[in-house]
Amino acid sequence: MTSKNAEDPSTPESRRLERPAFDVLGRLVFAAAAFQTLRAACETGLLEQLLDATDGFDRDEIGTRVGLRGRWLDTLLTAAAATELIRRDHRGRYSVADEIAPAVRSAEWGLFTATVAFEHHFSYRGISKFTEALVRETNAGIENFPGRPGDSLYVRYGADPELRQVFYTYMRAWSRIGGPVLWDALVEIAPRRMLDIGGGDGVHAIAATSRLPGLEVTVLELPENADVARARIAEEGLADRVSVVGGDMFATPFPVGHDLVLFAHQLVIWTEEENLALLRRSNAALPLGGTVVIFSSMTDDSEDGPFIAAMASLYHTAIPVEGGRIYPWGAYEGWLRATGFGEVQRIRSDTWTPHGVIVAKKVAEV
Numbered sequence: 001m002t003s004k005n006a007e008d009p010s011t012p013e014s015r016r017l018e019r020p021a022f023d024v025l026g027r028l029v030f031a032a033a034a035f036q037t038l039r040a041a042c043e044t045g046l047l048e049q050l051l052d053a054t055d056g057f058d059r060d061e062i063g064t065r066v067g068l069r070g071r072w073l074d075t076l077l078t079a080a081a082a083t084e085l086i087r088r089d090h091r092g093r094y095s096v097a098d099e100i101a102p103a104v105r106s107a108e109w110g111l112f113t114a115t116v117a118f119e120h121h122f123s124y125r126g127i128s129k130f131t132e133a134l135v136r137e138t139n140a141g142i143e144n145f146p147g148r149p150g151d152s153l154y155v156r157y158g159a160d161p162e163l164r165q166v167f168y169t170y171m172r173a174w175s176r177i178g179g180p181v182l183w184d185a186l187v188e189i190a191p192r193r194m195l196d197i198g199g200g201d202g203v204h205a206i207a208a209t210s211r212l213p214g215l216e217v218t219v220l221e222l223p224e225n226a227d228v229a230r231a232r233i234a235e236e237g238l239a240d241r242v243s244v245v246g247g248d249m250f251a252t253p254f255p256v257g258h259d260l261v262l263f264a265h266q267l268v269i270w271t272e273e274e275n276l277a278l279l280r281r282s283n284a285a286l287p288l289g290g291t292v293v294i295f296s297s298m299t300d301d302s303e304d305g306p307f308i309a310a311m312a313s314l315y316h317t318a319i320p321v322e323g324g325r326i327y328p329w330g331a332y333e334g335w336l337r338a339t340g341f342g343e344v345q346r347i348r349s350d351t352w353t354p355h356g357v358i359v360a361k362k363v364a365e366v
């Protein structure tokens, strides 16, 4: 009879049963390493370089192209093959995995790599305190970004110009990946004067004015970040049609004279109470029949996905401000109806991201 080691409670039979479950969990335990493999593959140019390889590249050739050698190169190649980013054939030649190649070749690749940089510099840095955020019921991950207590991430990154640049490069990229569904909706609505709340670098103001010749836009942005939109809008030669107002969306009166209020990647930042306040402010600023448009990632009303929306929600819960999450469609629709809006319409995006648009009309004063 084999003696059972008291420190090893598993048996061959229990291991056989438990193995599939640990196989699933093992991929999650090492998800951070898989992400860093993707980041290294993006930042070294491994995937783009391998696109040139019609018959694959051998180890030394790809090493020369990405500027890595020895075990440093081998670690990356093995990890990239194991994560199915690249393929190593029986001759030891490397190429981009067939499933990945269309993305690397696409016009969207630079936008995707900006998203990878954001995940590294922002999300991973702060969501390491996701559990603490849940237990302490606060955005505990903000502590990993230097700044004064109470300051949001949007103020804190201002102290680090490089970090702010990573943020707005990503924000613009993410907005451009998901944006077509919003921009098509705006063309259909055809507003004359749009108020873009927390408009970032003006990506949607610029996209909308280039599609709607008569449109004028006011961007309301924190004074700390208003220069980003001003510079971009000047670069595009749109300063006569897009103005930027520095202010706090909760304290600064919403500028009047607009027939559409846009919240793009915005209501995910705030709590339910804050979102109700912002929608009431929108109601007060709009004429009857005026439009509110909400653009963001959305979770399904069944609250079990989609995967990217559910994962991105950790960032909103753990980092930028005290409140926030990626809300289900139905939450926004309920808040709109409670704040004098009706004729609510949902529009889903056909991109790989979980973006969507909600359009509603002001039907009552509140």
Ligand SMILES: C[S@@+](CC[C@H](N)C(=O)[O-])C[C@H]1O[C@@H](n2cnc3c(N)ncnc32)[C@H](O)[C@@H]1O
Binding pocket: 154, 171, 172, 175, 197, 198, 199, 200, 201, 203, 204, 220, 221, 222, 225, 247, 248, 249, 250, 263, 264, 265, 266
């Ligand atoms: C997630 S980004 C979205 C930017 C842009 N709407 C987009 O979709 O690309 C949020 C923006 O809201 C701004 N913001 C945060 N708090 C704000 C406040 N209280 N008042 C005005 N703008 C604010 C930030 O500076 C940041 O540029």
